[in-house]
Amino acid sequence: MKAVLDHIGIAVDDLDAALAFYTGALGLEVDATEDVPSQGVRAHFVRVGSAALELLEATSEESPIRRFVSRRGAGIHHITLRVDDIEAALARLRERGVRLVDETPRRGAEGALVAFVHPSSAHGVLVELKQERIEQTRHAR
Numbered sequence: 001m002k003a004v005l006d007h008i009g010i011a012v013d014d015l016d017a018a019l020a021f022y023t024g025a026l027g028l029e030v031d032a033t034e035d036v037p038s039q040g041v042r043a044h045f046v047r048v049g050s051a052a053l054e055l056l057e058a059t060s061e062e063s064p065i066r067r068f069v070s071r072r073g074a075g076i077h078h079i080t081l082r083v084d085d086i087e088a089a090l091a092r093l094r095e096r097g098v099r100l101v102d103e104t105p106r107r108g109a110e111g112a113l114v115a116f117v118h119p120s121s122a123h124g125v126l127v128e129l130k131q132e133r134i135e136q137t138r139h140a141r
């Protein structure tokens, strides 16, 4: 299975303070912002070479990001690996007894297909698999 690092999701508590660090102090740029109302989050993508940092801001009380931050504080929430065929990747993991959060892929940001692997099977890390929408041109913005 071929996979490349797509992005690292970072749960933030105070977006302005996070932007002051990532864009102000580090001098990186936010190149896309996307609301994902179904997840109660707003994602701010900061490009770093061929990968990105995804600053995740909670937009509702029930947001998983709000829960995460209140339990563990701001910090790394997930890593995302991009694969060519997410169905094949999930089948491969299932065969090997890996615990999945999503048995079937669902729609993620930017129209991609995504599925999460449970941290208990990934050494404490929430791993997201992502397959880009075929018709989408990467980084067209």
Ligand code: ZN
Pocket (backbone or CB within 6 Å): 007, 008, 009, 054, 078, 080, 128
């Ligand atoms: Zn993400």
